[in-house]
Amino acid sequence: MMKPLLAVLAFSMLGIAGCSVEDVDAAQAGNETPTPVAKQQPASSQPTPSDVTGKPSPTPGYxxxxxxxxxxxxxxxxxxxxxxxxxxxxxxxxxxxxxxxxxxxxxxxxxxxxxxxxxxxxxxxxxxxxxxxxxxxxxxxxxxxxxxxxxxxxxxxxxxxxxxxxxxxxxxxxxxxxxxxxxxxxxxxxxxxxxxxxx
Known part of the structure; x- marks a missing residue:
């Protein structure tokens, strides 16, 4: 009974820890702590690398x-x-x-x-x-x-x-x-x- 209970608890924590299903499987198999998924940082107002070939838009503040x-x-x-x-x-x-x-x-x-x-x-x-x-x-x-x-x-x-x-x-x-x-x-x-x- 302990193993299914652990799985339920692990799945319930996915949204909080930012982990994937594969992380939980790995944790159960190797008794390791799942690694949180890196979150994307918000864009800054600095001039940014361009991926366009046409006329660019002004960068706010510059x-x-x-x-x-x-x-x-x-x-x-x-x-x-x-x-x-x-x-x-x-x-x-x-x-x-x-x-x-x-x-x-x-x-x-x-x-x-x-x-x-x-x-x-x-x-x-x-x-x-x-x-x-x-x-x-x-x-x-x-x-x-x-x-x-x-x-x-x-x-x-x-x-x-x-x-x-x-x-x-x-x-x-x-x-x-x-x-x-x-x-x-x-x-x-x-x-x-x-x-x-x-x-």
Whole structure:
């Protein structure tokens, strides 16, 4: 009578322990404790790997923001995909006014990152680069090779308002809001227009 009773008790505990029927059979046969089934964690608001090939949707909280340093004569600009007022910043793109030379940069990424791929629409570009240590050990800094301001990828990025980045086999979609799309267009214009020291 003990064995059927044990089976009934074991089955009644399935919903609580998160175990399968096979776990109970194994427990009865080998007198072992059933292993709970892992539960799926809730999705976060972080940019997530993409499994689509079309236009991505904006990630809540993230957008493209443009900053221009007016204190320096060459007016360097930074276009950052980020959550405002935080260090969550998967990618920045930099240039000096009118230089038509853009650079993709990542802070706090893998220390051995030596290349990444950027895509927008039907344009794709693999960029080599170098990761160097900084004064903060946890924040190595990657800088890509130069991207020409008139490169098809840059034109597509300005027109589409989004980039898809792949680094170390992790793909992240970075889509702009309406405001972010204007920041992208203004950044490209700033980088590619003829430079004037008088603005």
């Amino acid at each position: 957008d493209w923001h443009l900053r221009i340093d007016e204190s320096i004569r060459t007016r360097p600009a930074t276009l950052a995909y980020e959550v405002s007022d935080t260090d969550r910043q998967p990618l920045t793109i930099t240039c000096e006014e009118g230089s038509s030379r853009l650079f993709a940069e990542i802070s706090g990424g893998p220390t051995d990152l030596a290349k990444l791929t950027l895509a927008s629409g039907d344009q794709m570009r693999q960029l080599k680069g170098e990761t160097r240590p900084t004064e903060i050990p946890e924040m190595p800094h990657f800088v890509s090779e130069e991207i020409a301001g008139d490169a098809p990828l840059v034109t597509a990025f300005a027109a589409n308002g989004w980039l898809r980045m792949t680094a170390k086999d992790i793909t992240t979609d970075m889509a702009a809001s309406h405001k972010g799309a204007k920041a992208i267009a203004d950044f490209v214009k700033h980088c590619t227009r003829p430079y004037s020291p008088w603005g």
